Amino acid sequence: MNGxxxxxxxxxxxxxxxxxxxxxxxxAEGASVVVADIDADDLAETVDLIEADGGEATAVETDVSDADDVASLVEKTIDTYGVPDFALNNAGIEGSSAPIADQSLEDWKRVIDVNQTGVWNCLTEELAVMADNGGGAVVNMSSIAGLSAAGGAPYVASKHGVVGLTRAAAAQYGPAGVRVNAVCPGVIDTEMIDRASDEMGEETIDQIVQAKPLRRMGEPEEVASAVVWLCSDESSFVTGHPLVIDGGYMA
Ligand code: NAD
Structure with missing residues (x-):
């Protein structure tokens, strides 16, 4: 993809x-990639996979809910490859889908800290260096739960918050040449869905999937291509947009 x-x-x-x-x-598109996660072993495996395909990647163990960790992630990126041009602020957890009255303050805080404050921490570090560097493109990970009640309440609130943060950041940093968008996937076949299926039952997930016009789960690669498009020059006039990738569920 261009750019x-x-x-x-x-x-x-x-x-x-x-x-x-x-x-x-x-x-695969020729960018150097810094991958960040709390899971050091699987992070190393991502780097191995990329290198095996001839790509360039570095792992930085990071807890996105920790502002110092995220500051150090951006610093290490600049030291290793230079100022970031693109970012996917994606780390997230699903939390519990129990009714609000059955969840504790700790349940709420855990999800908000990772999904919403995590994106905030990334934006505070990424936007300034991108703006100083003449521009960039950021994609924040929301969900169809950022536009509807498709999940547990803390998750839904955190993902709505990500859409709000995306709009505010796009409005503030557009003049500096930084585009900020969100993606809002439906059910995508990952370990998160395996865990949700264990909690809510396979039947519930299956009902959601069968309610989609495309009658299937999405693949992680189908979200990846939308994210990379949103970072490419092919989407040069798109900013502040929550892009739904859900097999038609929201339709
Ligand atoms: P996943 O569980 O397979 O991957 C999530 C990754 O985030 C894991 O590697 C985990 O270790 C990491 N992580 C968790 N907490 C972290 C923290 N504090 N700091 C750094 N890394 C942390 O799940 P996924 O389905 O690939 O989800 C990725 C994102 O997509 C999440 O934000 C999720 O809410 C969102 N999403 C997923 C779906 C879906 O159906 N799978 C749908 C919509 C949105």
Whole structure:
């Protein structure tokens, strides 16, 4: 895709699922990729996969809910490859789908800290260096739960928050040449869905999948291609947009 080759990309939550698929796609398009995650072993495996395909990648163990960790992630990216041109702020957890009255303050805080404050921490570090460097493109990971009640309440609130942060960041940093968009996937076949299926029952997931016009789960690679498109020159007039990738579920 135009404008990706030779660039520098950060992908959080890059040890698995959508993050890993996107890191692989960035690398296949010729970007140098810094993958960040709390899971050091699987993170190393992502780097191995990218290198085996002839790509360039570095792992930085990072907890996105920790502002110092994220500051150090961006610093290490600049030291290793230069100022990031692209970022996918993707690390996330699903939390519990129990009714609100059955969840504790800790349950709420855990999901908000990773999914929403995690994106905030990334934006505070990425936007300034991109703006100083003349521009860039950021994609934040929301969900159809960022546009509807498709999940547990803390998850839904955190993903709505990500859409709000995306719009605010796009409005503030557009003049500096930084585009900021969100992706809102439906059910994508990853370990997160395996865990949700264990909690809610396979039947519930199957009902959601069968309610989609395309009658199937999405693949991580189908989200990755949308993310890389949103970072490429092919989407040069798109910013502040929550892009739904859900097999038609929201229709
Ligand atoms: P996944 O569980 O396969 O991957 C999530 C990754 O995030 C894991 O590698 C995990 O270790 C990492 N992570 C968790 N907490 C972290 C933290 N504090 N700091 C750094 N890394 C952390 O899940 P996935 O399905 O690939 O999900 C990726 C993102 O996509 C999440 O934000 C999720 O909410 C979102 N999403 C997923 C779906 C889906 O159906 N799978 C749908 C919509 C949105």
């Amino acid at each position: 990706i080759e030779g660039g520098v990309a950060i992908v959080t939550g890059g040890a698995a699922g959508i993050g890993r698929a996107t890191a692989e796609r960035f690398a």
